Amino acid sequence: MEAVNIKNLTKKYKDVTAVDKLNLCIHKGELFSLLGVNGAGKTTTVKMLTCLVKPTDGNAELLGHSIVTDCAGVKSIIGISPQETAVAPNLNVRENLILMCGVHGFSREKSRFKTDELINLFGFKEISGKKAGKLSGGWQRRLSIAMALISEPEILFLDEPTLGLDVIARSELWDIIRSLKGKITIILTTHYMEEAESLSDRVGIMKDGVLLELGTPDELKKLAGTDKFEDAFISIVRGNIK
């Protein structure tokens, strides 16, 4: 079954076309990565799919909810961890999670249950009383993802979740993302090739707002005639694939 069905999705800013007639289907439970160089249109695509930006043309349906006509429906089934850290700095870890429960309208009991569950899942026990603004970059990213998950989303958007993290913090976040695979649909944007290759079921490569290629990491390597995923990406983006 399809979780996301994108049809001719287009976003224009004056004379710049950020996303150009994007057509794409993402399956339920799939971890789908959008790859591309800066300005490829990945973040604009995510922003349109999460109802943060209105498309100029086209549409997308997330589990049947249109991003053009049913933003409330879309918002009820998604979670997002934006590119920049999106936590309330003067609230502690637990309070940040409770805040997200509250804005989703959870009862007090459910809020307590979900908060405890995510504190255990993400290993926040020792730091649950610490202000989010005082946490390291890696812990803030973890918290950001936990905040996106607390509403039990059916589709999770992770916009460059490991950007700027050290190797250990990145590896720990990968483990968390892997643990979610199959349970919910995940749409990930990243600049890190090894991240996309290691985590994704399928990868879409974008350039100048256009989807150039789509396939599993192995299919894309085969298409480019190389064993290295990074080389395959470079070949595709440079247009060296016939």
Place this chain on the structure above:
Amino acid sequence: MKFAAFSGRVTKEILRDPVTLSFGLGFPLVLLFLLSAIQANIPISLFEIKSLTPGITVFGLSFVTLFSAMLIAKDRESALTERLFTTPLTAADFIFGYAVPILPLSLAQCIICYIAAAALGLKLTVTVIWAFVFIISVAVFFISLGLLFGSMLTVKQVGGICGALVTNLTAWLSGVWFDLNLVGGAFKKIAYLLPFVHAVELERAVLNGDYGNIMPHIWWVAGYAAATLIAAVFMFLRRMKK
């Protein structure tokens, strides 16, 4: 529930920011004590506590503009707003969620000023209660101004516009520090076209039980408060739709 969760978070952010508390509550008090000390040592009536206190309470509210604008601008820059825009929170939840917690803070600032003024010799009568009631319209104006600037400007710009411009306009064009008749001319005319001097004269009239002089100042203040609130809502909605 959703609104309560968001406004609760705003309250915590404000109360846990030492700069907000020290400036918002401390600075007006310092001015009150300083100017009262000056008054005690000069032969003319320049900063009498009866007319100084209403002026200081209005001037203190200009910091509320700074804090509310700073909070919203910081949220926007940290991507927390982006995250919250993808939740079921409505535009009304956001606008009232920001504005409502700041109103009690403004009143607390006003009450503290009057307690300090009482220690400096202000006779507390029932008119003080009315001064608290009427300052609500002034507070709504300054809070709305904060919402407006916070929705439009970056954190850096808020520092300049609200930290310097609004506080200085409130200081110089409100008649707190000097009688505007002493300057007269275009300066006085401009001052009376803006709400600051009307806010101070409204509060002075109320505190002194001179209820006949509430008009036309209340209309100026209420008119500016309503217009600024509408502009703030419009700007916030524009940001949301963007």
